Amino acid sequence: MNKIMRILLVVTILIMLPGCDYRILERIGFTYAASYDAAPENQVEIGISIPRADPTIDLVRELHSAVGKSSKDARVKFANETDLLLVNGQIRVLLYSEALARKDLSNEINSILRDTSISPLVKISLVNGNAKDMLFKDYKQHLSTDKYINRLLEKASTNNRIPKTTLYEFERDYYDDGIDPIAPILKEQAEDITVDGIGLFRGYKYIGKIYNKDVLLFSILRGKFKKGDMGLDLDSVRDNDGSHEYIMFTSVVSNRAVHVKHNANGPIHVTIAANFKGSIHEYIGDLKLSKDADRHQVEKKVSEILSERGNRLVKQLQQYNVDSLGIGMHVRNSMSYEAWKALNWSEEYPRIKVDCQIHFKAKDYGKIR
Amino acid sequence: MENNEKLSPFHTTILVFMIQSGVMALILPQLLAETFGTNGWITVFGFGIIATVNILLIAAVYKLGKGRSIFQILEQSIPRFMLIPIYLALAVVWTLLGCMAGKEYILIFQMYAFPTTNPMEFKLIMDLLVFWLLTKGLYNITKTSTIFFWLFIWMVLLAFFFYSDFNWARLTPFLFKGGKFTYLESLDIYSSFLGYEIVLLLFAYTNQKTKLIKATLIGNSVTTLTYCYLAFITFGVYSLGQLKNKAFPVLEMMAYIRFPFMERMENLLFGFILFTVLFSILMYEWCALEMLKHIFPKLKANFLAFMLMLMCFIVAYIPDTINDVGDWLSTLSMIECGIAFGLPLLLLIVLMFQSMGSRLAHE
Structure with a gap:
């Protein structure tokens, strides 16, 4: 019997190995941050930022943007522009422009919720102004912008400057009939990004905001x-x-x-x-x-x-x-x-x-x- | 040879827990929210009690049968040619049940972790593992299950991660409101408790020291408590509407865990669930094998095991979407619920006739 077992093992390994779905880290584009802006004709403009760690090129991150009917539609477009295999597993930040959020974010949020590779810990934030411009701009005295925004939001929420708003919290409050979701608002200020206030939602629709000076008080009351x-x-x-x-x-x-x-x-x-x-x-x-x-x-x-x-x-x-x-x-x-x-x-x-x-x-x- | 070694109470308890907890646990909180609405986690106790009643039914068989195996009980009163179709039907149900539970786990796992890999490759590896364990005999299976239990049970500690997001206000003071009760869905919920009925086939491997029934009851309680804790946390962490909308709330919760040095470690954690899922599958296949051994007493057990797993692998090709597999699993679980209650009842009836017969003979 042992012999049969061994033969079986060998055969399995032989069958399995050619099927290996091997992936080379340098050829995968781990999207780190994405921006969403309103575009004409009810479309959205998506921008993504992918960190590059290739020592042969002098590039910190790769940026792509496209206009499409939905985020996945735009994704197909920029997948054609890059030699990297785009994956969503490491997305940390999603930026939505206020203008888009005022219309409704339900399509965007639902598409993210459906994606099994996106973590519920991804941070959701609004941008006062154009989200893509903010993400694509390089801020001289800071890390690469995607990481800068991520750490900024993380720090602000651990210090309770703003309440924590990850996808999990956002969705949870959306579905609860006794509370409405919120999201922080970021703003570009000369060569820095700052927290501008807290965006108030009704459903997935952005309604109004709380200004920076009241944010702490808001957190206490929440x-x-x-x-x-x-x-x-x-x-x-x-x-x-x-x-x-x-x-x-x-x-x-x-x-x-x-x-x-x-x-x-x-x-x-x-x-x-x-x-x-x-x-x-x-x-x-x-x-x-x-x-x-x-x-x-x-x-x-x-x-x-x-x-x-x-x-x-x-x-x-x-x-x-x-x-x-x-x-x-x-x-x-x-x-x-x-x-x-x-x-x-x-x-x-x-x-x-x-x-x-x-x-x-x-x-x-x-x-x- | 294996008949000489008897099960120990501790191993039996763990084995029962490992069989019961399985792939349905991943969906359980969603089903509870959908069916019972607010505070649906409480109903887990109810289901646990139903399972307990069922186990007591099995206990009656064990007691009246004086520890004889169900084959001995049945074959004493019912002619073999009548039993063969019953054995065969049971074998088919159990084979398919194990097979579908495996495929369901693999489809879920693959959707999250390896979206481009062919699920049948995973299935092949899993079936091989099951086959190897099958050929080792029950005693070794229980020993393995104890090891796998420890590899799995530490995950309960992960629930601490959710304490900070747990909110009593979110549980609401309402009892079972906002749900849509259907018998079909509650059967689905109950199917996450199934597995204890397998002790029917363990009679021959026990003696007085095994305390089979007590061990099974404890195993069932452990399952109930674990499920209840899991559902309770889920209900406090997710809002009701959100929970209803989640396909796999437990997996999603795992994605929420992160360490300062590592994020997105859920794929690693999904792997650990395999340990408990594996035992649900393994024990159903083992039961099917026991049946086959009685249908074909002349054939070698290992050959039967091989044929069984081959069939199991081939059948897994038929349903290929997650919904199809879910439907198969629901139907099979429903039949299995019938078996869990029906088989002990049948045995009790047979035993009653036997005792009546023996009393008559004495008179």
Whole structure:
């Protein structure tokens, strides 16, 4: 029997080996980033950036672009322009221009979701301006642009400058009936790229944006927030007597709770209570932080300012009619399934009363008293 | 020779777990979401209990039959020429079931990892592996299954990766809302528990020390808990609509795992699932082989095993799309559900007549 086994093994190996689907790394084009722009006649312009690691040529990356009906259609076009075998397995960043996102991204996103080779961890971002131009431009003091954007987004989301928005999160929030998806917006600024704000979606349609200064607050209200830096002018609450009061704190740990109250004949009342702790890194003003009373005064002031700004932010979201904070999820969980289904959330959402209660606590205040 | 070696309880538990967990686990959360809607993961317990009831039915056979193999029980009361068609039918179902489970896994794996390779090449290698294990006999199979179990079970720890994205609010407080219940789909869900019925054929390989029934029950509980944990995590990580829309949610979840030094490692992880899928296939083929041995007692077991795997390989050519294979698998699983409940019932009836007969003889 052993002999038969051995013969079988040999035969299998002989059958298998010629069928080997061998691939040479240098001849494969691992698309690293792709851009999507609106083109005339409902078409899309796709740009891709492929890193090259060939020592014989002085080229860091290869760029291709084409206009087509869909991303896969355009892909066929640039597959003809390159000697590389194009694969999608290592895509890290997808950039969509605001103009395209305003129309609808459902075709683009669905085509990506269907592709088994694309990771759910691919980052989704909007671009203020032309996405292709941003991707194709070389920024002098940075890495090759595709890697630069990838690391920028990664850093910004680990530092909670922006919420994490990978394909997984984007899709998850799209399908959840109690929250709307979001995506960061990037902008070209002279020789750099910066985060411009957060794009708010309804379905796969881009509706409006939150500007950079409110992004951190937005993250706090959305929940799951570990650290970040925030600077605040404290002058706005008290009358300006010429002295300038400014505070900067970091390493914020926050928890958020959403309380929903149903009133018999009024709108639904939602309270977002967020507690967060931070270390004060900078304080310009007359109060002494080592004194408990003084510090509490500062804490109170910060809480007041943030709560007020939070309320303004929620109003703005209600005006856009996008539930990017996921309030709907909590409203849904506070009622019966039938009542939730009977409630038209997108109609009800602009009408509900939302109250943000943000409490700030200074964990420590650095080396000086 | 192998009859001298009896199974140990630990090996049996693991063997049962390895047979039960298989390719259906990859689709299970999606089926649960589709069929039961919100919090569908809870129903896994229900299915586990049904399986337990079925195992207790088998336990009754084991007890009343006093550890005799089902062949001995049947052949005592029913003439052989009547049994041959039953054996043959069972052999065909089990061969096909193993064959289709294998093809399904390969098609899924190939779609993700090797899109340009011919799936039948993988199938050939897999069938060879199954063939080699088949020729080694049951005792060695269980020992191998223990090794493969450890190679596979560590993957449960990967669930920790999803704790940060797990959200209780996403589970919703609603119980079974938004799903579309159909009997067909729930049978599909139940088919992911199938495999325990194979212990019917293990009677001859056990003795008192094996504690066959207890081991099987524990194995089934391990499967239930693993499935439940898996489904629970999936329901908390994905939103319901998203889960309904995913063809292979478990594979997709694996793609979400990444290490600082490595991204896109899911293809590596898919390979590990092979270990448990392999045992589902192997044990169904083993059962079919047992049947064949009784139909053709004169032929050599290894020759039968070879013919069996050859048939298995050839039949796998027929359905070639993932949907076709899924349909075959559904139909076969449905028949298998019937066998899982029907065969012990048949045996119980036979045993009842036998005990009545013996009582009459005594009187």
